[in-house]
Amino acid sequence: MTARRVLYVSGVLVLCAWVLVPIYLIALGGLGGRLGVFRWPKEFLPTGASVDAMLTFLQIEGVWNAAKNSVIAAGLTMVFSVVLGAPAGYALARFAFRGQDAYRLLVLLTRAFPLAILALPLTVTFIRVGLYDTPLGVALVHTALALPFAVLVSASLFMGIPREYEEAAWVFGCSGPGAFLRIVLPLALPGLAATCIFAFVISWNEVFAASLLTVRERTLTAYLLAVLAESPPHFRYAGGLLLVVPSVVFIFAVRKYLFSLWGITNR
Amino acid sequence: MPARSPYLPYLLIAPSILFLAVFFLWPFAQTVVMAFTVDGQTSTGNFARMAADLNFWPAMGNTFALVIVVVPLQVALALTMAVMIQKMTTGRDIVLWIWTIPLGISDLAAGLAWLAILSNNGYFNTVLFHLGIISGPTGWLSYETPLTLFFAVVVAEVWRATALVFVILVAGLQLIPKEYAEAAEVFGASPWQRFRHVTLPLLKPSLQSALILRTVLAFEVFAVAYALGGRNIPILVGEAYTWMNANQNTGVAAAYAGVVLLVSLASTIVWLRVIRVRREHLP
Amino acid sequence: MRTNLRRLLPAALLGGAAMLAGGGAIAQDTVFLSTQLRPVEEATKMRQIILRDAPGRVTYVVDEPAPMTTRMQAELQGGSRTVSVVGAAHGELLPLMDFDGLEPVGDLAARLADRGIPAPLMESAKLGKDAPRYIPWMQATYIMVADKRALAHLPAGADVNALTYAQLAQWGRNLQERTGRRLIGFPGGPTGLMNRFFQGFLYPSYTGGLVTTFRSAEAEAMWADFKALWATVNPSSTSYNFMQEPLMGEEVWVAFDHVARVIEALRTAPDRFVTFPAPAGPKGRGYMAVVAGLGIVKGAPNRAGAEALIEYMTRPATQVRVAAEFGFFPVVKAQLPADLAPGVKLAAEGVDKTQTARDALVSLLPIGLGARGGEFNKVFIDTFTRIVIRNEPIRAVLDAEAQNLRAIMTATNAPCWAPDPASTGACPVN
Numbered sequence: 001m002t003a004r005r006v007l008y009v010s011g012v013l014v015l016c017a018w019v020l021v022p023i024y025l026i027a028l029g030g031l032g033g034r035l036g037v038f039r040w041p042k043e044f045l046p047t048g049a050s051v052d053a054m055l056t057f058l059q060i061e062g063v064w065n066a067a068k069n070s071v072i073a074a075g076l077t078m079v080f081s082v083v084l085g086a087p088a089g090y091a092l093a094r095f096a097f098r099g100q101d102a103y104r105l106l107v108l109l110t111r112a113f114p115l116a117i118l119a120l121p122l123t124v125t126f127i128r129v130g131l132y133d134t135p136l137g138v139a140l141v142h143t144a145l146a147l148p149f150a151v152l153v154s155a156s157l158f159m160g161i162p163r164e165y166e167e168a169a170w171v172f173g174c175s176g177p178g179a180f181l182r183i184v185l186p187l188a189l190p191g192l193a194a195t196c197i198f199a200f201v202i203s204w205n206e207v208f209a210a211s212l213l214t215v216r217e218r219t220l221t222a223y224l225l226a227v228l229a230e231s232p233p234h235f236r237y238a239g240g241l242l243l244v245v246p247s248v249v250f251i252f253a254v255r256k257y258l259f260s261l262w263g264i265t266n267r
Numbered sequence: 268m269p270a271r272s273p274y275l276p277y278l279l280i281a282p283s284i285l286f287l288a289v290f291f292l293w294p295f296a297q298t299v300v301m302a303f304t305v306d307g308q309t310s311t312g313n314f315a316r317m318a319a320d321l322n323f324w325p326a327m328g329n330t331f332a333l334v335i336v337v338v339p340l341q342v343a344l345a346l347t348m349a350v351m352i353q354k355m356t357t358g359r360d361i362v363l364w365i366w367t368i369p370l371g372i373s374d375l376a377a378g379l380a381w382l383a384i385l386s387n388n389g390y391f392n393t394v395l396f397h398l399g400i401i402s403g404p405t406g407w408l409s410y411e412t413p414l415t416l417f418f419a420v421v422v423a424e425v426w427r428a429t430a431l432v433f434v435i436l437v438a439g440l441q442l443i444p445k446e447y448a449e450a451a452e453v454f455g456a457s458p459w460q461r462f463r464h465v466t467l468p469l470l471k472p473s474l475q476s477a478l479i480l481r482t483v484l485a486f487e488v489f490a491v492a493y494a495l496g497g498r499n500i501p502i503l504v505g506e507a508y509t510w511m512n513a514n515q516n517t518g519v520a521a522a523y524a525g526v527v528l529l530v531s532l533a534s535t536i537v538w539l540r541v542i543r544v545r546r547e548h549l550p
Numbered sequence: 551m552r553t554n555l556r557r558l559l560p561a562a563l564l565g566g567a568a569m570l571a572g573g574g575a576i577a578q579d580t581v582f583l584s585t586q587l588r589p590v591e592e593a594t595k596m597r598q599i600i601l602r603d604a605p606g607r608v609t610y611v612v613d614e615p616a617p618m619t620t621r622m623q624a625e626l627q628g629g630s631r632t633v634s635v636v637g638a639a640h641g642e643l644l645p646l647m648d649f650d651g652l653e654p655v656g657d658l659a660a661r662l663a664d665r666g667i668p669a670p671l672m673e674s675a676k677l678g679k680d681a682p683r684y685i686p687w688m689q690a691t692y693i694m695v696a697d698k699r700a701l702a703h704l705p706a707g708a709d710v711n712a713l714t715y716a717q718l719a720q721w722g723r724n725l726q727e728r729t730g731r732r733l734i735g736f737p738g739g740p741t742g743l744m745n746r747f748f749q750g751f752l753y754p755s756y757t758g759g760l761v762t763t764f765r766s767a768e769a770e771a772m773w774a775d776f777k778a779l780w781a782t783v784n785p786s787s788t789s790y791n792f793m794q795e796p797l798m799g800e801e802v803w804v805a806f807d808h809v810a811r812v813i814e815a816l817r818t819a820p821d822r823f824v825t826f827p828a829p830a831g832p833k834g835r836g837y838m839a840v841v842a843g844l845g846i847v848k849g850a851p852n853r854a855g856a857e858a859l860i861e862y863m864t865r866p867a868t869q870v871r872v873a874a875e876f877g878f879f880p881v882v883k884a885q886l887p888a889d890l891a892p893g894v895k896l897a898a899e900g901v902d903k904t905q906t907a908r909d910a911l912v913s914l915l916p917i918g919l920g921a922r923g924g925e926f927n928k929v930f931i932d933t934f935t936r937i938v939i940r941n942e943p944i945r946a947v948l949d950a951e952a953q954n955l956r957a958i959m960t961a962t963n964a965p966c967w968a969p970d971p972a973s974t975g976a977c978p979v980n
Contacts, residue, residue: 008351008354011351012351012355012362015348015351015366016362016365016366018426019365019366019368019369019426020365022381022383022384022426023372025383025384025390026376026379026380026383029383034798034818037388037795037799038795038798038799038800039388040388040393040403041392041393041396041397042388042389042390042393044390044393056591056594059594060590060593060594062593062611080286084282084283084286087279087280087282087283088279088280088282088283091275091276091279091280092280094276097273097276097277100276103280103284106284107287108479109532109535110287110291117298117487117504117524117527117528118290118291118294118295118298118524119294120298120507120511120517120520120521120524121294121297121298121300121301121521122294122297123517124297124301124517125297127624132624140290141290143286144286144291147283147286204373205371205372205373205374205375206373207373207374208487208489208490208504208508211508212508212512215613215617215620215621216611216613221373221375224375225375225490226614227589228379230588230741230791230792231591232792232794232814233386233795235590235591236379236382237379237383240375240376240379243376244372244376244380246371247370247372247373247376248371251364251367251368251370251371252364255363255364255367321932321935321940387801388799388801404801406785406786408786408789409785409786409788409789410785410788412785493740496789497739497740497788498739498740498931499788512924513616513924513927513928514924514925514928515921515922515923515924516924
């Protein structure tokens with residue numbers, strides 16, 4: 001029994017290390033300076049770590065603009081996907097209506113296609129209508145990426161909130177929308193918040209569509225893809241670190257909701 | 268339930284349908300049109316050009332090989348992790364957080380992290396060096412070592428994207444009533460038998476979701492392979508990107524996009540067939 | 551909301567920049583879009599060192615060549631003009647004339663006559679029109695860099711400054727035999743400039759041409775030689791984008807690259823390296839001249855600022871500073887100071903030896919290919935990949951790729967550029 005226990009605990013620890021060690025190492029690379037990249041054999045402790053590369057990086061013109069574009073695009077994606085997705089999710093959860101199957105299929109299909117590829121034809125149209133090279137244009141494509149997700153997740157969220165609560169509210173004289181606003185929404189809010197943050201992360205990390213749809217107003221990932229290809233390695237690692245840190249914080253912020261996100265309360 | 272307008276559900280889904288029509292169905296049709304247009308005329312020239320390109324078949328092979336190797340590995344690993352977390356009593360929150368961190372990490376950053384580890388004078392080689400296996404910096408990512416390069420991409424992908432499968436499976440596991448497993452235990456089923464005959468069948472809907480999602484996303488791998496192998500390991504989506512950006516040829520890029528769309532659709536159909544789930548169980 | 555955002559964002563950005571500049575309404579920005587000095591560190595130095603003393607407020611933005619063309623075209627057609635000055639290589643400025651995107655700068659050229667820009671450079675700056683369309687800005691080329699330790703292994707009788715491709719191959723073999731490592735490197739990564747090596751160095755040296763001689767018998771022999779040479783080249787070469795890192799990291803001892811992409815290695819360890827011209831082949835010592843120019847965009851929002859900026863950039867003092875920082879050398883008459891940093895001096899020597907070699911055979915960046923420039927590069931990289939990496943038969947590959955090349959030349963109707971002999975109409979693939 002104890003042998004199994006040891007095996008189990010060490011398994012958990014190994015898997016934790018499996019996740020954390022690469023993050024630690026990219027941080028070492030990003031903080032190791034230009035010559036640290038060539039050091040052989042490598043040190044596993046931060047000897048002579050300097051934040052120079054990171055600082056230079058943060059001072060480069062374009063990084064802040066790109067970060068700002070990323071925030072704008074991700075923020076818009078978040079808003080769009082919840083505003084469009086949550087009502088649809090509610091409809092799927094609460095109503096039996098004709099065409100429901102077809103709609104489910106449409107959503108499932110969107111999820112089954114690599115949507116980033118569709119940025120190709122959109123580029124042409126966006127140039128024509130002036131959405132090319134704007135965070136808004138990027139956000140619209142990213143919303144198409146995040147929307148199916150938002151629909152299905154919010155559907156399972158609303159399904160998890162007992163219909164009886166709402167009916168009770170009607171009994172006490174609330175109107176349909178009133179019951180929704182006062183009873184259902186507060187209950188669904190944490191889950192919806194998590195959906196938001198996921199939409200945010202999807203947009204923040206997406207690189208293919210963002211690279212195609214922007215030239216100057218790049219998002220951070222698109223900017224990094226373009227700039228880092230021509231940069232020395234320690235800059236690339238610093239840029240990688242710059243991308244990882246927000247992700248770690250995001251996930252920390254939503255860790256409670258991660259599983260309710262899939263329609264299940266987590267104790 | 269009070270009578271509500273029969274149009275309400277349609278009203279609720281209308282915005283998203285409209286949006287998907289504009290940003291999904293329409294560009295989808297456009298991709299098809301672009302792929303079949305050369306210099307303003309309808310033609311299969313782009314597909315001929317694509318198929319004749321030196322990178323097309325390697326990209327096809329690499330992409331399929333990646334999907335076939337990566338997806339099962341991820342599902343197996345995620346299942347193991349999900350079962351482990353089920354049993355956990357102390358530190359569950361922190362372990363959950365750590366295991367789901369990669370969920371938020373972009374493929375670009377993941378590629379860079381693994382580049383730092385696997386490059387010629389990287390950390391992996393340092394470990395091998397200290398173990399006395401190699402005598403100096405050794406290349407694993409060049410065109411001369413396609414196999415190690417391929418497995419480097421596999422490892423990076425497993426690291427980056429297992430968390431998604433893990434989250435879906437944990438959520439699925441929590442849906443399964445404890446009574447089933449308890450009943451099986453009463454009848455003397457071993458832990459493995461319980462897992463195999465009770466848990467796994469009930470996990471089907473989640474498994475299906477996870478497999479569809481992961482397979483489709485695996486066909487889209489791009490930044491990881493690009494960061495690790497550059498043009499040493501051609502990938503379908505990467506080729507589409509190159510044709511669009513470096514070669515400035517949207518027709519061939521759209522042809523590549525078309526191929527990716529087709530294989531993704533095919534894989535979805537395969538999963539829907541192979542793992543049959545009653546519709547009510549879908550997430 | 552959509553339209554609002556769309557209008558507000560660019561306006562806010564530019565407005566913000568202008569605000570910072572003068573705190574008032576008068577200060578007007580000169581937006582300087584460049585395809586040169588693009589990498590992070592170079593662009594930062596450009597902003598913080600070179601442009602700090604420029605007259606007026608200058609916003610320096612960079613872009614890759616193809617998107618730059620798209621962007622300029624979009625600005626001209628869309629009417630929202632932000633860019634006043636474009637800085638790009640000669641061959642990258644040429645496609646802008648497809649939509650007449652550059653103002654004639656004859657007046658400015660006359661005012662700058664005392665700067666001593668060589669007449670041939672001014673002549674090619676006319677881009678086929680009557681008046682010059684850009685002012686030459688800086689020049690560079692590609693050089694070879696070697697770790698001094700490698701010199702001991704030079705083949706007998708070889709002069710490092712007058713190397714032939716046969717000697718380079720032998721050198722590589724010597725290095726491999728004596729160190730057990732493959733120590734020659736080329737920038738063959740996805741954003742490396744190896745395509746320029748084929749276009750401006752290898753092909754001219756062996757065949758005396760590029761497009762016209764693409765599938766000639768000389769080219770066949772050339773690829774056979776290069777394939778043999780490749781056996782001693784570090785296999786990571788297909789991942790190197792810049793050679794300065796592998797040189798600094800001692801992964802390679804002998805490397806070929808654009809001078810701006812090795813300068814950091816020379817600067818960091820000037821005592822460790824020597825610079826010398828690329829090898830010669832049967833037809834001479836091919837090298838590619840890179841000339842960048844500064845053009846004023848048609849209907850520039852700030853014409854006065856643009857002219858002041860170009861005047862500033864062509865001052866001898868500015869040109870010397872650019873040379874010292876980036877390894878791009880003056881086009882005007884300017885004496886490089888004796889106290890030049892040793893690394894930059896090394897780079898300057900390499901460039902000088904390349905340009906003044908007895909058997910030098912100059913070639914230009916591709917001209918007139920526009921958006922097909924990418925596919926043009928692809929022809930050479932693909933030919934290399936198929937012959938050298940995938941071991942396909944040379945003749946068959948050359949014939950197959952010649953078709954792709956011919957299709958590009960026909961579609962763009964681009965006439966030949968040096969060293970191919972002038973052509974009427976599209977440059978023929980013989």
